[in-house]
Amino acid sequence: MELIVRNDLRRPDRPHAIVIGSGFGGLAAAVRLGARGYRVTVLEKLDAPGGRAYVYQQDGFTFDAGPTIVTAPFLFEELWKLCGKSLADDVELRPVSPFYRIRFHDGAGFDYSGDPAAMRAEISRFAPGDLAGYERFMQASEAIYRIGFEQLGHVAFDSITDMLKVVPDLLRLASYRTVYGLVSRYVRDPQLRIVLSFHPLLVGGNPFATTSVYCLIAFLERRWGVHFAMGGTGQLVQGLASLIEGQGGTIRCNAEVKTIMAEGRRAIGVRLVTGEELPAHVVVSNADSAWTYRELLPPKFRRRWTNKRLKRAQYSMSLFVWYFGTRRQYPDVAHHTLLLGRRYKELLEDIFERKVLASDFSLYLHRPTATDPSLAPAGCDTFYVLSPVPNLGGSTDWRSQAEPYRRAISAALSESLLPDLEQNIVTSRMLTPLDFRDRLNSYQGAAFGMAPLLTQSAWFRPHNRSEEIDGLYLVGAGTHPGAGLPGVLSSAKVLDSVVPDAAVFA
């Protein structure tokens, strides 16, 4: 295999790997497969790579559609290293501080950062009685990180034995508790409990239901920082695309896969919606895992992930995202702000359980021009505001609700952080759960795939090596370990242990 990689990068007869979808998981998988000797073709439905990290250029403003909080930068660095390069050659990652500015409905504020002294000072000001409990929570977070991320994040979990082996660790770490439940064992102040437990929302989960394994994020962020890619997250997408092309791989946009073709119980390639057939030695799907099984792999090949079982599974929330540019700047607004409404647990129940669109909301406001002014014309600001909403398992009619919902959010922002907002908007666009379903092919319009519940994690999640047919592999948010950039980059790393070396087919 080494010989193939080093000497024959452009050999057209190298074993062929197809990657369906160019989200971060798909691009990372392509780089890894290319480094292992495969000739890689990435097939993307949209007109540009990135998936949820698509970039909209509009009226002189640059809008990253999705991820902007970059944690665990070493996972990106590994991909550049595989190509003999350094991440810094192509992308500048700039640390952001505070990580998040959290603003409660009663006006209380909390600057959440990775600096232990600054965090201690914030907690002493906010809830002094919880300082010792916070320190113990961070120790617990580190212990969970060591096991949950370092040891289990890159295991394929495609046998029940793999799962049984980790049960003692999971019990010891109290993974049966929820994130909110675990945090509540360490701190008492109701607002501090929210500050330390909102992280699952970044990967689509309800803090009151998500396994406490996700408490590892607190330590991950402190250890490695929260970064922003200068020029926008799109720079990371472009950087990965260049790595793939440098390896002799191809990214074909406007190329939607209709079916994964199989012979016996082995994947042999894909058929596009145009009817074109592309043979491959291995097929990796970066499309949503539920969509991959429901729509791309015919039912006769499916024993575990039947339509019935997929329907029964629980899916992450969806998102309403409003991207807008303003003709003025709002210099007091931090890069990442959480604006929490009056209701928290009840609002989350509306979103995740009752699946109704509430008239109140909690928002995440992104102002990338706080770090990189080049993303807006001079004197202007670029924003997006994101509101967690029910997925399409509910019955909200987004065709009629989107604009009134946007107006309500705009009014709330005008009253709080962005005075006179409506008069200052110069460009605007929205993304609703319908876009997650119709544009990004996500079952039930879920923004983060299957929900991160303990009963849908590791062996219980659709496997990275398909349980259904040989030669098919899954990467991205809907497989192990889960959503978020560290999760999907790790899922690509898992493939190194289950996809055979290209030499096997050579």
Ligand SMILES: Cc1cc2nc3c(=O)[nH]c(=O)nc-3n(C[C@H](O)[C@H](O)[C@H](O)COP(=O)(O)OP(=O)(O)OC[C@H]3O[C@@H](n4cnc5c(N)ncnc54)[C@H](O)[C@@H]3O)c2cc1C
């Ligand atoms: C608004 C938003 C903000 C977020 N913010 C953050 C953040 O700050 N930090 C963070 O770590 N995470 C964040 N996340 C989560 C993170 O973005 C995702 O978990 C991650 O990007 C998903 O990557 P993926 O590899 O699963 O692929 P996706 O990005 O889901 O891409 C899948 C691709 O497959 C393509 N596809 C689907 N079906 C087909 C087909 N049949 N044929 C061809 N192509 C197909 C789709 O068009 C898409 O391009 C955010 C998510 C959203 C939506």
